[in-house]
Amino acid sequence: MLKLYNTLSQQKEEFKSVDPGGKLARIYVCGVTPYDTSHMGHALVAAVFDVLHRYLEHKDFAVTHIQNLTDIDDDIIKRARRDNQPYDELGRRWDALYRDGLRAINCLPFDNYVPASTVIEPIIQMVKKLVERNSAYLASDGNVYFRASSFPEYGKLAHLGMAEMLEKAKAGAEDSLVDRPGNPAKESDLDFIVWQAAQPGEPSWDSPWGQGRPGWHIECSAISTQNLGQQFEIHGGGADLIFPHHSSEIAQSETYSGKSPVVKYWMHVAMLYLGGEKMSKSLGNLILINDALKKNSADALRLYLLGQEHYRTPLHFTQEGLDRAEQQADLFRKALAAEAKGQGDIQLWTDQFYAAMDDDLDMPRAIRVMIDLSKAILENQVGTRGQEQLRYLSGLLGLPLAQD
Ligand SMILES: [Zn+2]
Missing domain, CATH: 1.20.120.640 (Anticodon-binding domain of a subclass of class I aminoacyl-tRNA synthetases)
Known part of the structure; x- marks a missing residue:
C-alpha cells in the first residue's frame, strides 16, 4: 500500500485515486520560468516526480503527468528588457535548455507541457468567473486581485499564522511591486494578483479589464483544471511554492469550480542548498545540470538527488x-x-x-x-x-x- 505525505494534512496517507474507477493518477507539477539557466534544484524536483510517475504506473495506475511553463511574467520581461531581446525568444531558448537537461537525466516526457501564453483565453474565463463570484475585483491601479477574505481557508495548506503569511507574501513579491503587501490599491494585504494591467511596451492580451497579462498563480489553476479536471489526485512542486503560490491556486480553483478539495495530495520537495544557501537563480549559487553531467553520469546524478536525503529533507549539495x-x-x-x-x-x-x-x-x-x-x-x-x-x-x- 503506497503512502504519500500530504502537506495539507501533514500526514502520510494511503494513495487512492479520486476517480470513481480508482485507476487514474493525475499529477500536476509546477514548472519553471525560463529566463535563465536551469540547475540541480530543478533536476531534483523533476526527478522526484518522475519516479512518482514511474512508481504509480508500476502500481497499474493510469498516470497523466502535466507541467506548466511560466513563459510570461515579471522576471522574464525584466530579463528580456535587460538583454534587449524579445521575451518569447528568450523563453524559448532557456526552456529548450531546461528540457534538454530533463532528457539528459532520463525524465519521462510529460503528457502535456503547457506554456502560460497558450492558455490566455481559459485564464480570462476563470478570472471573469472569480469576479462574478465577488472573489476578485478590478482595483484602481487597473489590476485584478483575488479577494483573499472571500476564501476563509486561504493559506491552510501552509499552516502559517497571519504574520508569517504576510512575511512570505512580501518576500514572494519582491520583484512585483503591485503584488506586494502595502500596495494601497489592494483591499487587503493578502490579496494577490490574477490579472495584471500591461505597462507600455510589455507583452499583453485583450481582456475585459483592458490590455494585460495573467498573474502567476492563475496560470496553474487554469492549466490544471483544463488538463486534469476540477478535482485530481496529486499536485507537486518545490517546498518554496506552498505559500503563496499553491495556497492561492487552491483559493482560485475551488472558488471557480465550487468543489473542494481541488487536489487530494499536495507533495513538496525540500530545497537544495549550496554553501549554506538555497540554490537559486537570484543568488547565483548554482550547479548546472550540464556542468554536473560533464563530471558525473546521469545515473549518479539521479542516485545522488534521490538517494542522499529523503525528498522532504533539505539536501546540501557536495x-x-x-x-x-x-x-x-x-x-x-x-x-x-x-x-x-x-x-x-x-x-x-x-x-x-x-x-x-x-x-x-x-x-x-x-x-x-x-x-x-x-x-x-x-x-x-x-x-x-x-x-x-x-x-x-x-x-x-x-x-x-x-x-x-
Ligand atoms: Zn504553479
Whole structure:
C-alpha cells in the first residue's frame, strides 16, 4: 500500500485515486520560468516526480503527468528588457535548455507541457468567473486581485499564522511591486494578483479589464483544471511554492469550480542548498545540470538527488556526495554485467525495496536495498534472477545504467 505525505494534512496517507474507477493518477507539477539557466534544484524536483510517475504506473495506475511553463511574467520581461531581446525568444531558448537537461537525466516526457501564453483565453474565463463570484475585483491601479477574505481557508495548506503569511507574501513579491503587501490599491494585504494591467511596451492580451497579462498563480489553476479536471489526485512542486503560490491556486480553483478539495495530495520537495544557501537563480549559487553531467553520469546524478536525503529533507549539495553516488552506479553496472551464478531467493530484497518506496517514496532506503542486492549478485548468491530484478528496480528509479 503506497503512502504519500500530504502537506495539507501533514500526514502520510494511503494513495487512492479520486476517480470513481480508482485507476487514474493525475499529477500536476509546477514548472519553471525560463529566463535563465536551469540547475540541480530543478533536476531534483523533476526527478522526484518522475519516479512518482514511474512508481504509480508500476502500481497499474493510469498516470497523466502535466507541467506548466511560466513563459510570461515579471522576471522574464525584466530579463528580456535587460538583454534587449524579445521575451518569447528568450523563453524559448532557456526552456529548450531546461528540457534538454530533463532528457539528459532520463525524465519521462510529460503528457502535456503547457506554456502560460497558450492558455490566455481559459485564464480570462476563470478570472471573469472569480469576479462574478465577488472573489476578485478590478482595483484602481487597473489590476485584478483575488479577494483573499472571500476564501476563509486561504493559506491552510501552509499552516502559517497571519504574520508569517504576510512575511512570505512580501518576500514572494519582491520583484512585483503591485503584488506586494502595502500596495494601497489592494483591499487587503493578502490579496494577490490574477490579472495584471500591461505597462507600455510589455507583452499583453485583450481582456475585459483592458490590455494585460495573467498573474502567476492563475496560470496553474487554469492549466490544471483544463488538463486534469476540477478535482485530481496529486499536485507537486518545490517546498518554496506552498505559500503563496499553491495556497492561492487552491483559493482560485475551488472558488471557480465550487468543489473542494481541488487536489487530494499536495507533495513538496525540500530545497537544495549550496554553501549554506538555497540554490537559486537570484543568488547565483548554482550547479548546472550540464556542468554536473560533464563530471558525473546521469545515473549518479539521479542516485545522488534521490538517494542522499529523503525528498522532504533539505539536501546540501557536495561533489563528494555526487562522487559516492557514481560509485553506487558503478556497483549496479558491475552487478548487471557480471556472469551471475546462484539460485538464492530474491524475495527479501524485492519486499524491502517496495516497503521503502511505499513509505512516502523512501528512496535512500530503496537504494540501500539495491546496493545489498548488487553485492549478493556479485557474490554469486542470486544469479540472473537477481540481475533481472535489479534491472527492473533501477528502471523504477529512472536509472538507465547503460554499460559503456
Ligand atoms: Zn504553479
